[in-house]
Amino acid sequence: MSNINYDFIIEYISSMQPDLKGNLKEIEDYGKENNVPIVTPIMHRFLEFILSIKRPRNILEFGTAIGFSSILMSKYASGKIITLERNERMRVVADRNIKEAGLEDKIEIKFGDAIENVKNLDEKFDIIFIDAAKSKYQEFFDVSYPMLDDGGIIIADNVLNKGDIAKPIEDIERRNRTIHRGMNKFIENMLNDERFETVLLPFSDGVLLAHKKEVE
Numbered sequence: 001m002s003n004i005n006y007d008f009i010i011e012y013i014s015s016m017q018p019d020l021k022g023n024l025k026e027i028e029d030y031g032k033e034n035n036v037p038i039v040t041p042i043m044h045r046f047l048e049f050i051l052s053i054k055r056p057r058n059i060l061e062f063g064t065a066i067g068f069s070s071i072l073m074s075k076y077a078s079g080k081i082i083t084l085e086r087n088e089r090m091r092v093v094a095d096r097n098i099k100e101a102g103l104e105d106k107i108e109i110k111f112g113d114a115i116e117n118v119k120n121l122d123e124k125f126d127i128i129f130i131d132a133a134k135s136k137y138q139e140f141f142d143v144s145y146p147m148l149d150d151g152g153i154i155i156a157d158n159v160l161n162k163g164d165i166a167k168p169i170e171d172i173e174r175r176n177r178t179i180h181r182g183m184n185k186f187i188e189n190m191l192n193d194e195r196f197e198t199v200l201l202p203f204s205d206g207v208l209l210a211h212k213k214e215v216e
């Protein structure tokens with residue numbers, strides 16, 4: 001099983017999603033044809049659901065790929081989206097897709113290592129979406145936390161890594177053990193961080209949601 005849930009349930013829910021708007025369908029198709037990982041249909045509806053409630057000003061995204069999720073999220077942000085990507089091939093395609101959608105003034109791609117680029121930002125964000133290297137989630141959190149507004153939300157995708165994260169480490173191939181340790185530590189830290197209300201949810205590839213409490 002490649003998913004953490006039953007395939008027939010995922011197919012059922014995915015088939016019930018409304019049609020994608022603008023150039024998102026083309027981008028999704030390009031992703032499938034070229035094996036570019038983008039948010040699943042269930043995750044993308046979940047993002048839209050959360051953002052339709054939160055109505056953020058600025059969003060920070062770790063992992064642009066070809067721009068699917070940043071274009072999707074841009075509809076809900078009144079300010080801007082800063083999205084971080086280190087792969088040149090991805091950056092070029094994302095740039096083209098963002099321009100085609102007419103969103104070049106709203107979505108800014110910062111090219112290079114995400115952690116280095118975040119250090120140079122001085123914006124504040126209401127949403128931080130983490131969807132990049134699984135071995136670095138804790139570092140992504142640490143570097144971006146000071147920029148998260150009170151009441152802001154962290155959304156981290158793929159935190160269960162096809163279920164591996166929930167298995168004992170002895171059952172994990174040696175080359176994947178760093179991710180296993182790092183992600184387990186990140187999840188444990190977040191669930192015990194009293195500055196946040198945090199929940200770990202078993203859909204998509206595992207999603208962690210953390211709401212930063214308002215200062216009283």
Ligand SMILES: C[S@@+](CC[C@H](N)C(=O)[O-])C[C@H]1O[C@@H](n2cnc3c(N)ncnc32)[C@H](O)[C@@H]1O
Pocket residue numbers: 037038039062063064065066067068069070084085086087090112113114115131132133136
């Ligand atoms: C899962 S894809 C992002 C998918 C995108 N959020 C979407 O749903 O449309 C992850 C991307 O993160 C990028 N990435 C991974 N680690 C990174 C890092 N340390 N800095 C910048 N980009 C990184 C990869 O090159 C890859 O394109």
